[in-house]
Amino acid sequence: MLRIVVGMAVTDRPLLLTRDPDLLDDLRRLAVAAGVEPDVVTTAASGRRLWPTAPVVVVGDDLADEVASASLARRPDVVVASHAVDEDLPWRAALALGAEHVVTLPTGEGFLVERLADRRRSARGRAFTVGVTGGSGGAGASVVAAALSLAASRLGTVCLLDLDPASGGLDLVLGAEDEPGVRWPDLASVTGRLEPEALRGALPSAHGVDVLSVDRSGADALPLSAVPAVVDSVRAAYDMVVLDLPRCRPDVLECAVPACDVVLLVASADVRGAASAVRHAAVLRDMADLRLVVRHRQRPGAELDPDELAAWLDLEVAAEVPHDSRLAAALDRGDPPGLSPRSRLARTCAGLVSVLVPR
DSSP states (O other): OOOOOOSSOOSSHHHHHOOOOHHHHHHHHHHHHHTOOEESSSSSSTTTTTTOOOOEEEEEEHHHHHHHTTTTTOOOOOEEEEEOTTTHHHHHHHHTTTTTTETTTTHHHHHHHHHHOHHHHHHHHOOOOEEEEEEETTTTTTHHHHHHHHHHHTTEEEEEEEEOOOSHHHHHHHHHHTTTTTOGGGGGOOOOOOOHHHHHSSSOETTTTEOOOSSSSSSSSOOGHHHHHHHHHHTOSSEEEEEOOSSHHHHHHHHHHGOOSSEEHHHHHHHHHHHHHHHHHHHHTSSSSSEEEOOSSSSSSSOOOOHHHHHHHHHOOEEEEEOOOOOHHHHTTTTOOSSSSSSSSHHHHHHHHHHSOOO
16 A cells, blocks of 8 residues: 655644734634644744644744745645635735645634544545646646556555546546546535545546546536535545646646645647746746656657756656557547556556655
8 A cells, every 4th residue: 555644653733823812812712622732833933843743734824924934844734824804815825835725714613623623634644646737738647647546546545636627527538437426516515524435435436546527518617616625535535646737727726736745747848848838837836846747749859858858847857758659549449548557658657656655
């Protein structure tokens, strides 16, 4: 099985960071309601030791900029809490911090109590989460995301999330379009954590990978308001999560990218693809640990050198996906990409999993 939690042991004490006495009073009251005893600190420096091990961190908007500037390791399960009337203010602070949620009190008290009370994280750990996005249209990000999921499924439980509302649906890519189960519109009303067993039992599955796909028939293919809670739920229910991220939807990226341990930018090794990838990399660079996957669409010698592309984008090359003339035909037949462990794509993605996922 994939080992997800590495390093120091995770405690069951949430961490609260704020100097705002009114906000702290509210957060302490909510911790009592949740039945937990939090650690409280008033500076980013004093929170450094507890930052990696707390099951959830709640940062007051008064300290969000200070914490973001403290060079603390990016981590999941960070919430910004605020009394702010200006709804844009806490979101700006949250983006700078890499937080997954913004809770405005008193409106979000129920959600925050649920997060503070949830100790399952300390026992289970969290899913290693990989985002995959294309540097340009047709770069093959969905193909890589599906193949990466299949490779990871040989080691543990995996969920593939389709977060591109303009896509045709990742269930098609996996050959799961006729499998029963929920799609994104069925989860539009979700605002809190879903039970892991119920979630795993509700999603369509194909070839060992559970998939949550956008809907091809409705207008609201991806209900944005449900994305943070659903992503959070999936990360509590699986060993690894792969997010297929859109290119031209900053609203979706802002919701999903902070949950990623790493984001793979799939760029085709040609001038037009590289030029488009430069723009997309500029958006993502400050939001995530960004790595480059070079997708070869022609035979060797007919494209940009991968090292030249990496230097152009100023990114580390995580993998190269070799040209495979049989891949397009296989996809047309409905065969999932990388289904055969002996295929070039499967071997590349297996190597990616071994390099990226902590052991």
